[in-house]
Amino acid sequence: MEFFRLRSGLLPISRALLRASRPCRIYRPLQPPLRFLRSTSTSAAPQLPDDPSFPPPIVLRDYQEECIQSVLDYLNQAHKRLGVSLATGSGKTVIFTQLIGRVPTRGKYGDKTLIIVHRKELVEQAARHCRLAYPDRTVEIEMGNSVASGKGDIIIASIRSLTSKDRIQKFDPNLFKLVLVDEAHHIVAPSYRVALAHLGLDEPSPDSPALVGVSATLSRFDGLKLGAAIDHIVYHKDYIDMIEDKWLSNAIFTTVKSQANLSKVKKDRSGDFALGELSAAVNTQMTNDITVRAWLAHAQDRKSTLVFCVDINHAKELTETFRNSGIDARYITSKTPKDVRSNQLLAFQNQEFPVLVNCGLFTEGTDIPIIDCILLARPTRSRNLLIQMIGRGLRLYPGKEDCHIIDMVASLATGIITTPTLFGLHPDEIVNKASPSDLKRQRETSPPDHDVSVNPALPDEDVKVTFTKYDTVFDLIQDIDLEKHIRSLSPFAWVRIGAASYVLSGSSGWMSIKKVKEGDQELYQVRVVSKFQSIADSPTLSYTRPRLIASAPDLETVVHAADTFAAREFELKYIRTDVGWRRSWASESQLRMLNRTRIKKKPLRSSDITRGQAADMITRLKLGGKKWLDTLESQREKLAKRKEQEELKKKQEVKVGPVEV
Numbered sequence: 001m002e003f004f005r006l007r008s009g010l011l012p013i014s015r016a017l018l019r020a021s022r023p024c025r026i027y028r029p030l031q032p033p034l035r036f037l038r039s040t041s042t043s044a045a046p047q048l049p050d051d052p053s054f055p056p057p058i059v060l061r062d063y064q065e066e067c068i069q070s071v072l073d074y075l076n077q078a079h080k081r082l083g084v085s086l087a088t089g090s091g092k093t094v095i096f097t098q099l100i101g102r103v104p105t106r107g108k109y110g111d112k113t114l115i116i117v118h119r120k121e122l123v124e125q126a127a128r129h130c131r132l133a134y135p136d137r138t139v140e141i142e143m144g145n146s147v148a149s150g151k152g153d154i155i156i157a158s159i160r161s162l163t164s165k166d167r168i169q170k171f172d173p174n175l176f177k178l179v180l181v182d183e184a185h186h187i188v189a190p191s192y193r194v195a196l197a198h199l200g201l202d203e204p205s206p207d208s209p210a211l212v213g214v215s216a217t218l219s220r221f222d223g224l225k226l227g228a229a230i231d232h233i234v235y236h237k238d239y240i241d242m243i244e245d246k247w248l249s250n251a252i253f254t255t256v257k258s259q260a261n262l263s264k265v266k267k268d269r270s271g272d273f274a275l276g277e278l279s280a281a282v283n284t285q286m287t288n289d290i291t292v293r294a295w296l297a298h299a300q301d302r303k304s305t306l307v308f309c310v311d312i313n314h315a316k317e318l319t320e321t322f323r324n325s326g327i328d329a330r331y332i333t334s335k336t337p338k339d340v341r342s343n344q345l346l347a348f349q350n351q352e353f354p355v356l357v358n359c360g361l362f363t364e365g366t367d368i369p370i371i372d373c374i375l376l377a378r379p380t381r382s383r384n385l386l387i388q389m390i391g392r393g394l395r396l397y398p399g400k401e402d403c404h405i406i407d408m409v410a411s412l413a414t415g416i417i418t419t420p421t422l423f424g425l426h427p428d429e430i431v432n433k434a435s436p437s438d439l440k441r442q443r444e445t446s447p448p449d450h451d452v453s454v455n456p457a458l459p460d461e462d463v464k465v466t467f468t469k470y471d472t473v474f475d476l477i478q479d480i481d482l483e484k485h486i487r488s489l490s491p492f493a494w495v496r497i498g499a500a501s502y503v504l505s506g507s508s509g510w511m512s513i514k515k516v517k518e519g520d521q522e523l524y525q526v527r528v529v530s531k532f533q534s535i536a537d538s539p540t541l542s543y544t545r546p547r548l549i550a551s552a553p554d555l556e557t558v559v560h561a562a563d564t565f566a567a568r569e570f571e572l573k574y575i576r577t578d579v580g581w582r583r584s585w586a587s588e589s590q591l592r593m594l595n596r597t598r599i600k601k602k603p604l605r606s607s608d609i610t611r612g613q614a615a616d617m618i619t620r621l622k623l624g625g626k627k628w629l630d631t632l633e634s635q636r637e638k639l640a641k642r643k644e645q646e647e648l649k650k651k652q653e654v655k656v657g658p659v660e661v
Helices: 015-021 062-076 092-100 120-133 190-198 239-244 275-282 285-299 312-324 338-349 383-391 419-423 436-445 473-478 555-569 588-596 611-622 625-652
Strands: 081-086 112-117 139-142 154-158 176-182 210-215 232-237 250-257 305-308 329-332 355-358 373-376 402-409 495-498 501-506 509-518 521-532 547-552
Touching: 062 081, 062 092, 062 232, 081 092, 092 120, 092 176, 092 210, 112 120, 120 139, 120 154, 239 383, 239 436, 250 285, 275 312, 285 312, 285 373, 285 402, 312 329, 312 355, 329 338, 338 355, 373 383, 495 611, 501 555, 501 611, 509 555, 521 555, 547 555, 588 611
Parallel strands: 081 210, 081 232, 112 154, 112 176, 139 154, 176 210, 250 402, 305 355, 305 373, 329 355, 373 402
Antiparallel strands: 495 501, 501 509, 509 521, 521 547
């Protein structure tokens, strides 16, 4: 692949490219009234320079100051529920602790700040930052056996403890000026909704405290709207921006086929793989051997590798496989005693051993900047989880040139989110030592799956059609690659009926996804149509008008939103791709319907296609896909004719030189 420009070592990224094509996105309202403090000071509170009891002021990075000013601008406009999207390693905790001193008192008495987090490690980290930044203020913790009095200036609370029994009642909403939510992609979960309702933040209100939610992954895998809790995303800087601007370490990526078969692994409630079944599929001797061999081949020279596993047993057995190969690997899990965990972590940070294996401990709020290799042995469907795992290796450290991300891609054609998917590549794409800029370039230059093409494009971009050679229209209609991309995002039988249009058909109706343009913005919209009987006992069915239920700027988010709705409203046996009936041969009624359309010269037989393939073909023909496919076929024929003319012209050319035989 020429576009990789591979070489051993660093694949640098141009800062000039970033400034030209990926400007930092700051969303500011126009002409804010200066009702809130808009300071250029970078310290949390007034400091006494000669007083050794006060720590030196923290000097913020330029984007950190921009982020704080963007929040203050929106507060000046009386917007109260704000979101900030910042990459892992950007200093989110520094930003929101510094923000505390910049937001003025609300009314006469509202000067308290509540910081809500969802893990113990994040509580301790936030408390440490706040005590350093505000040594003259009272910092309290509400978590487990640590019970805050409610009178402190800054309260850091775990969401579980805060919403347990009546513990939240001691916090008077009128006394708070600011509520900060770390890892805010959790903010629409039921427990957070309870906390926000108590604080008067369940709906926009001029009388509530300010709410600022901060996350590296300000979206949800289930597609639920963060807009139920956050009204404006006021600042965004993703980790590619941070790498380009040299605030994060460069990264190179390698993906490896691990041979793990995930086709029968069920999904959990969030839509990701169910851990028990995932572990059974991934934690095998063959897969563990391949994982270790991949590390030996690609990362043996790395000093500090963090490995992500599925569960405790996987962590133990993969560690043992490393050790059997002579590598000093050690594991940490939630069951590891706290003192042992601390000692192992300290030894790893001191580079006393090269490989630390974990499961679920280091996805959020963990700072180990020495990490120069991330080994992803845990397949996931969640983009958020993948970004969090990758982010563990991107912090800067003296002498660290880059971080090598090794993604053990399972051999599954549909449904897995792998590293390239973050950059818009097909999930089957295998890359070797590619930088983020290479992956972005590969998206732009990646050829289609088949051999005849004009204007290559990603499968879901509303650009010129990608051409594929088919012998018959039947082959065109049954081509499962038409659905391959969307089914890498969804467990349901979405059928592609247009360049950027899809339908999901169930027994009670259907849903559609379509890319539309609203003003200057392009959006994907989800609509639902329901069947109903207009007259009791009548065999005739009527249909509702299409109802808009969700919209989003990208396909992945809107698919997850649509799937969340479909799982609740449709019978799963009709819409899932993994149900048994889809693998049996097509029924007689399906064959009669397809043969009436004369899509194949010879009549279809039951052994030609499965019931699932037939159902998809019928859906495509009934709900608008045939017109699009006819257009594809027409353009394919024109392409073939033009190619034939070019070949004929080439044969007629007379050239000076050796005669070609």
